[in-house]
Amino acid sequence: MKRASPWRWAALSGLLYGLSFPSFTQLHLEPLAWFCWVPWLLALRGPVSWGQAAGSGWLALWIGTAIATRWLLVVQPGVGLFVFTVQSALMLPILLLFFAVRRLVGWRRALWVLPPLWTGWEWLLTRQPLHTPLAFFGYSQANWYGLIQYCDLVGVWGIACWLVLFNVLIARAWAQAAEGRTGMTRRLLPRLIAIALPMLALPAGYGWYRIGELEPRLAQAPRITIALVQPNVGYGGKEQESQRDYVKAMEQMVIRSTESIIAHHPDLVVWPEATLPFDVSTQAAVRDYLLLVVERWNVPLILGFQERLDERHLYNSALLVTPQLARYARDLPRDQPPRLKVYRKQELVPFAEQVPFADRVPALEALALPIDGATSLILKGDPVATRFAFRDHQGVKRWAGVRICYEVLYPAGTARLVADGAAMLTVISNDGPFGRSTATLQLAAYSRILAISTRRSLARCANTGLTLFADPLGRLYGSVPRWEEQVAVGSVALGNDLSLYVRYPDLFPAACLGAAVLGALLAWVRMGRAARAS
Structure with a gap:
């Protein structure tokens, strides 16, 4: 992929990201999620400013959110545009933190921070009242039940981590194949096959095992x-x-x-x-x-x-x-x-059923968005x-x-x-x-x-x-x-059995967040040592 301004590649990534969500009865575009972020990631290999990284990242997220949840425009166009803008802004720190690590340790090493960072950040967003998870990455694979049986171990967070890792591996393979002047396709294809086989075989194998194990139990339940x-x-x-x-x-x-x-x-x-x-x-x-x-x-x-x-x-x-x-x-x-x-x-x-923090500042209720002409606010249950x-x-x-x-x-x-x-x-x-x-x-x-x-x-x-x-x-x-x-x-x-996810629903995303923080700290320490050595 030719290095250029990241804007066009951000738009392409957003388009692929949004189309990967289940929105069609007959057309299944879920595999687009396996590589949707590759164009934007590759565009960040070269010299890119903070402004370009932030702007292009937000553009990709806005386009992806708008396409994935375009039905919000049916509810009310103003509500849809508001949600697209706010939710993409709340997801933007994932890409900015990745870019910060990239400036510290380089593009190739920074890629490894992205899967746990994305997973941990999405999990954090569910613990505050501003975000809506309608376009969380893992939900794009909801209809491919044979590939996502490992949800009983790690929940939807495991799907998100798997998808981002898939994108990271493809981006690295593409960058390696592009280093030569000729024969890129010949070098890229074996790398893509080597990535796709284990990335698909492992979840498919677990799914085959779990379905075969649970079907007899369901028949007797x-x-x-x-x-x-x-x-x-x-x-x-x-x-x-x-x-x-x-x-x-x-x-x-x-x-x-x-x-x-x-x-x-x-x-x-x-x-x-x-x-x-x-x-x-x-x-x-x-x-x-x-x-x-x-x-x-x-x-x-x-x-x-x-x-x-x-x-x-x-x-x-x-x-x-x-x-x-x-x-x-x-x-x-x-x-x-x-x-x-x-x-x-x-x-x-948020802003449709309830206005965040309005219980502390009642004047914020004026920000409630009308749905079908109604502006009633719903109180949160215990x-x-x-x-x-x-x-x-x-x-x-x-x-x-x-x-x-x-x-x-x-x-x-x-x-x-x-x-x-x-x-x-x-x-x-x-x-x-x-x-x-x-x-x-x-x-x-x-x-x-x-x-x-x-x-x-x-x-x-x-x-x-x-x-x-x-x-x-x-x-x-x-x-x-x-x-x-x-x-x-x-x-x-x-049923009465408890899956690993039910027992520990926050374990995997919290561990991912910890791994991302640790990776960022190690990158900062490495940068400091390099600066002192020079």
């Missing part, structure tokens, strides 16, 4: 039948319903669909996120009606609802209603409502692992973990649920605001990584789709078409 109700109600439709007539609307939308499958005797019914746009615990008419139908069905129900505190603030919550609770509530005095088991969403979309316990048709007690929409991008919280005893996972989502964009394809694909890393079956219920199931190997099944009123019924395997 205890199972329950779950019904996922997809009412096909868009975002605005629910907002427009008044509280007074919502019981009737709810019956038309989800009660009808649920009653159509009760004869099949599911062990659990799941409704999507924000099925009820108001607080069940305070709206007695809706709560009583809900308890009545659950008692009649004799099937536990998980559903999403909103706990509104005032005109601007609310909790995005999930609720479990069991037949046992319904029968118990029937005998209570009217002025003593039953205590409901509630989970409140903990991971919130950081506790909330499991839902229910009994199946045989009377056996089962435990389910619940995640709400965007929380699939925060696997550590799910790992805590599984470590606390969740035998399967449910994800409820409101995908109506995304329209017919690729957003729901991405979020559904990301659920694969959650299932693999925790080795738990997953049931995803979305109001407009995609509604589907994933087994502990990340294989999807039982999906129903988007934008149709449908019910997906599936048999779900229950």
Whole structure:
């Protein structure tokens, strides 16, 4: 590759990076991630200023983020442009730190710092409220479940580290092959083969081994039948319903669909996120009606609802209603409502669902971005692992973990649920605001990584789709078409083993961060010694 200004190569890297994410139903471009950063890395071999490195790096990240999450423009163009700009700026320190090390010890040595640095920095970003992990590198490989079975060891962080290492090895091979004046292709091809074979064979071999080992266990694992109700109600439709007539609307939308499958005797019914746009615990008419139908069905129900505190603030919550609770509530005095088991969403979309640091500086709430004309702010739930316990048709007690929409991008919280005893996972989502964009394809694909890393079956219920199931190997099944009123019924395997990732969800990324810091310190010490020697 001819050395030149890094801008054109940054644009190419950003294009390849963005296209590698799962956005298409038939076209799989995930292999682009294996070498997407090679053009930009090679452009930094020659004399490049700090300004060129920072500007070109930010350009690559902005283009990549914009392409990977282009569906944000469907939600609202201003929101999308804001997210692209902020998130690429938050990722830029990875490339700047690499460039700093490159100036200390040279391009070839600095490349080895990049894989742990990238992995550790992404992990750090999940621990602060400004960043959204929608375009984290590891998620680009979500649909290639055969290659990413090692998520049960290191989570999505292991995929990111593997991808960056792949890029580093190819960049080094390209640079070595380009040193001669002629015959570059002849020198490059054997090097690329020597890199690709072990880099693909190792994860593929582990995947083959784990799939072969776990399939017999899944065949013998205890199972329950779950019904996922997809009412096909868009975002605005629910907002427009008044509280007074919502019981009737709810019956038309989800009660009808649920009653159509009760004869099949599911062990659990799941409704999507924000099925009820108001607080069940305070709206007695809706709560009583809900308890009545659950008692009649004799099937536990998980559903999403909103706990509104005032005109601007609310909790995005999930609720479990069991037949046992319904029968118990029937005998209570009217002025003593039953205590409901509630989970409140903990991971919130910055500037859309919550404004970072607004709890300390309330004036910051003015920065909230409107979504579909609404600017309600969601409060963060308590950081506790909330499991839902229910009994199946045989009377056996089962435990389910619940995640709400965007929380699939925060696997550590799910790992805590599984470590606390969740035998399967449910994800409820409101995908109506995304329209017919690729957003729901991405979020559904990301659920694969959650299932693999925790080795738990997953049931995803979305109001407009995609509604589907994933087994502990990340294989999807039982999906129903988007934008149709449908019910997906599936048999779900229950698990009790804890993967290495579930036991130690932060071990690998923290170790990567430590390795990157150590590498940078060694580079600084080496530079100091060289300066003193001269």
